[in-house]
Amino acid sequence: MTTPTLDRTVLTAQLTDLETKALEAIAHAADLDSLEQLRVAYLGKKGELSQILALMGKLPASDRPHIGSLANTLKEKLLHTLEERRHTLHTANIAAQLAAESLDVTMPAVFRPQGHIHPLNSTIDRIIDIFVGLGYTVDDGPEMESDYYNFEALNTPADHPARDMQDTFYLPDGNLLRTHTSSVQIRHMELNDPPIRIVAPGRCYRRDTEDATHAAVFHQIEILAIDEGLTFTDLKGTVSTFLAELFGDVPIRFRASYFPFTEPSAEVDVQWQGRWLEVMGCGMVDPAVLKNVGYDPEIYTGFAAGFGVERFAMVLHQIDDIRRFYTSDLRFLRQF
Template sequence: MNAIQAKLEAIRNQYMEALVKADGSESLQALRVRYLGKKGELTQLLRSLGGLPPEERPMAGQALNELRQEVEASLERQAVLLAHAEDEAMEASDRVDVTLPPRGRGWGAFHPVVQTMNEIIDIFVGMGFSVAYGPEIEDDFHNFEALNIPPHHPARDMQDTFYLNSGKLLRTHTSPVEVRSMLKWGAPLRIIIPGKVYRRDSDQTHSPMFHQLEGLLIDEDVSLADLKGCLNTFVGAIFGRPLDSRFRASHFPFTEPSLEMDVECFACSGRNPACRICKGTGWLEILGCGMTHPNVLRYGGIDPDRYNGFAWGMGPDRVAMLKYGLTDLRVLFEGHGSFLTGGGY
């Protein structure tokens, strides 16, 4: 081994020792200057190569270059490692307790009835119904007469209907929109009518304002089978599984035949005689329905010999109460934060 090789070896050993001790980007920079800088040890050595005998120069030059490359590579590697370590140290010292409360506005809350109405709308829109709206302040013709509710029918009672001084009234059901829609669009027709309705009644299960969602389908050759199909599909969709249903004969002035639909109690399926939801009957009264009365079609300008149809009306408030297990209807209209948020934010 000649002198230059010995010297390189010595520089290398010295460098490696220093590299291990380098503990930050500054000391690495100092090492770079010390070995690779303009006056660095390896730079100076390179310059001194000229003084060597020509036959030794290539070997010495190669050895020197190899060392230079090794130093450069190790400095770079060490820089990356050190930066990484510095980042980690900094991150570790900048810790946030992730269990602290979030800052900013959280999600608000939905109203059970509006939510339920929207779900019901989607179900029927999926069956080809469109959504129709109409006024909440109505007249006698649309709210009663055109629905085949004769004068002095108990449903017209002052006891049940809110009147304005003008003689107009607050609609007692969403059915007047059936008439308005028939007059506007004619047959065939397939609509649902969500909205607020009003009756003079107030206790735990009655509110002077509540919601209804009504449906009407008019076409040629409509059967009770179509009514059953639509409503059974609805019930299965809203309560999350197919439920048994029964249709009882009933009476409404605007349908003939008229039926009430009961569904199997989704809580007990009739197996719990002490069930709070169905009161042990196994059935939940869910809606009234029937085949549209020919007089109503006539009032709507539709020929009852050519077209017939069915209609139903349900209470989304009741559906929401069943779905969410609520017991007091009036709470729905008081806006309690504790109720809507399920106990506070």
């Protein structure tokens, strides 16, 4: 049997040295990461305290309780000191973060001028609000359309003379940029059964020569109502209610006109500042259009109306040139 060769005074001295060194290192730990490294170095499984305790086997049995008690006391002391230092560093970090992120409310703010809703957008919003109040829902569709949705389904086949009324931007693949939002009506009817009441706003394209009242790119809003028993009287009542809501109590007249997808058709004028202004076209949906989407024209009837947003905005805001909407001139836009 091997006789222990280590004296307890040696381990006592090592524990004392470890305490002095550890307490000083902990007191000078600069951050939480450094503090964690010290904890592992002194109290970890392979730390210095564990290495000292591993030598206890060389002590006489009578000395081991004494060294064990000293080691436990040192461990508790170091853990308490580590926790205090951790709390101090954590509090300091919070204080530094608050100082760095503090806001001086006495400093003047960076001024960014508020923008304005574009007059075209505000006009669209105002018109949609009126029709939504009448029970209509909003629908939209693609700006690049097929010939079928833009013309053929709307009773305008390839050889129809009405196509000459719309100078069109055709694309190399045979599609085109829609000339009106009437195509939205066809798409909606294909996917929905009557009754239908929709308002379809959107951007349209025609090869118009640009001047004070025409543009190649413009905005249009169309409405469509399909149900059993709808008549031209319902159309006149809807249009009259809409125009009265938008322009006030002004005289309105309906003039006979022609559109390939409505029959009968009419142009609508309002008397504005002493003269008649044409503001929209309308009519009863042609039975051929109803057949194209699978509706029975013997059961269902409907009406549609459409108008240019720019025309309405020009009248409401007394703007003399349609091109002012597209120049992004702040002197113009700040008026709205």
